[in-house]
Amino acid sequence: MIDRRSFLGSFASAALLAHARRGPASAPAPAAAPAWPPPVFQDDEAYWRTLRREFLIPPEEAFFNTGTLGSSPRVVLQALKDDLDLVAGTVAHWNYKAGTPDYISGYNPETDLRTALATLIGASPDEVLVTQNATLGMNYVANGLPLEPGHEIILTNLEHPGGRMGWELKAKRYGIYVKQVTVPVPPSDPQQLIDLYVNATTPQTVVWSIPHLTSGQAIRFPVERMCAIARERGIFTVIDGAQMSGHVQLDMKKIGCDAYYSSPHKWLLAPAGSGFLYVSSEKLPGVWATLASATWDDYKAGAYRLMQIGTGNRSLLKGYAAAIEFHNRIGPARVEARIMALANRLRAGLQQIPQVTIHSPTHPDLVSGTTVWSLAGVPASDLMDGLWTRGKIRCRSMGDPLGVRQCCHVYTLMDDVDRTLATVRQMVRS
Numbered sequence: 001m002i003d004r005r006s007f008l009g010s011f012a013s014a015a016l017l018a019h020a021r022r023g024p025a026s027a028p029a030p031a032a033a034p035a036w037p038p039p040v041f042q043d044d045e046a047y048w049r050t051l052r053r054e055f056l057i058p059p060e061e062a063f064f065n066t067g068t069l070g071s072s073p074r075v076v077l078q079a080l081k082d083d084l085d086l087v088a089g090t091v092a093h094w095n096y097k098a099g100t101p102d103y104i105s106g107y108n109p110e111t112d113l114r115t116a117l118a119t120l121i122g123a124s125p126d127e128v129l130v131t132q133n134a135t136l137g138m139n140y141v142a143n144g145l146p147l148e149p150g151h152e153i154i155l156t157n158l159e160h161p162g163g164r165m166g167w168e169l170k171a172k173r174y175g176i177y178v179k180q181v182t183v184p185v186p187p188s189d190p191q192q193l194i195d196l197y198v199n200a201t202t203p204q205t206v207v208w209s210i211p212h213l214t215s216g217q218a219i220r221f222p223v224e225r226m227c228a229i230a231r232e233r234g235i236f237t238v239i240d241g242a243q244m245s246g247h248v249q250l251d252m253k254k255i256g257c258d259a260y261y262s263s264p265h266k267w268l269l270a271p272a273g274s275g276f277l278y279v280s281s282e283k284l285p286g287v288w289a290t291l292a293s294a295t296w297d298d299y300k301a302g303a304y305r306l307m308q309i310g311t312g313n314r315s316l317l318k319g320y321a322a323a324i325e326f327h328n329r330i331g332p333a334r335v336e337a338r339i340m341a342l343a344n345r346l347r348a349g350l351q352q353i354p355q356v357t358i359h360s361p362t363h364p365d366l367v368s369g370t371t372v373w374s375l376a377g378v379p380a381s382d383l384m385d386g387l388w389t390r391g392k393i394r395c396r397s398m399g400d401p402l403g404v405r406q407c408c409h410v411y412t413l414m415d416d417v418d419r420t421l422a423t424v425r426q427m428v429r430s
């Protein structure tokens with residue numbers, strides 16, 4: 001069984017290390033590189049129980065709404081709070097000389113953070129820009145591509161507004177055509193999803209905008225296969241990965257997309273206001289900046305050219321970097337495996353209850369850590385409230401007929417899954 005002290009000790013030593021690197025208040029040093037020793041790990045529930053204590057959510061509450069906003073671990077909150085204090089307390093020492101860190105973000109390329117993100121998603125730092133969320137990433141792409149009247153883009157009827165409206169704006173302002181394909185809920189297999197896009201494509205189609213995981217129905221798209229098909233036809237691919245960073249392992253080159261955006265304040269457990277956009281080095285020069293400040297037209301600056309937001313909160317980025325370190329410390333493969341083990345147990349249990357309908361896919365290639373399900377005769381909102389009042393289980397209502405969305409994550413224990421199933425059975429009886 002993992003020893004809590006050694007587990008926490010490694011976080012504490014990381015904090016000490018960061019402090020030592022930072023030096024005296026007058027000379028804040030650049031963000032600390034990850035230097036934690038490898039974690040002590042035993043692949044059993046005890047490890048996850050220990051990890052669970054790193055979160056502020058009370059132990060009796062089971063949180064399953066990561067799809068909206070993740071809960072950051074202590075180490076992330078501490079990094080953010082420490083830096084807020086440091087900035088406020090030592091801002092008078094900022095002398096703007098070369099080699100001293102900025103007290104704000106927005107006017108430097110944030111190379112450390114972009115490198116950490118690039119490593120996480122299998123890209124080069126020059127291809128990654130830091131945004132505040134997925135919505136910004138998608139708007140930068142929709143707005144930045146030089147599209148003209150007659151050009152057609154394909155997306156689905158299940159997009160989150162953050163994955164759709166940038167295209168709608170472009171259509172209204174510039175006369176492009178947004179074509180919507182209707183996705184069966186749930187789809188039976190990946191080919192069905194591929195065929196939707198292929199069959200809708202015409203010679204005018206220039207972009208496929210694809211959700212990696214849809215928000216409300218948790219349908220996982222076969223993005224790798226779809227991007228390969230699009231590439232053969234010269235179609236630009238942009239993936240809405242809002243729900244996927246910190247959830248599944250990501251490799252941009254393997255997916256083969258031209259652009260990918262996400263909201264790491266969900267599954268990567270970064271502070272709210274943490275996003276990224278990837279644009280492949282091949283396609284990056286063809287994307288116009290949406291926001292312009294000093295470096296908007298410097299094509300040697302890589303993706304930093306698209307990061308011209310003016311003054312930002314650097315402490316938020318410290319928290320963001322700490323979230324990536326936390327995730328890496330557990331290990332992206334282990335996180336994904338744990339999430340899938342929990343979600344598979346949940347789905348298997350729900351399938352044993354005749355009154356439950358699972359609306360998210362059950363095909364093994366289309367599943368994720370998120371399950372959307374309903375209970376016969378119980379409106380979605382009542383189901384959400386019933387789970388909370390009876391079992392302190394926080395799911396999110398997706399409205400009728402979908403029911404509730406339940407996202408399993410590293411702060412979920414197997415007991416939480418079992419408590420969900422017991423509570424549903426109780427609701428069926430009463």
Ligand SMILES: Cc1ncc(COP(=O)(O)O)c(C=O)c1O
Binds near residue numbers: 134136160163213242
């Ligand atoms: C699939 C999908 N796309 C885009 C978004 C928008 O994310 P954000 O509000 O962080 O920009 C969400 C948020 O839930 C989402 O689930």
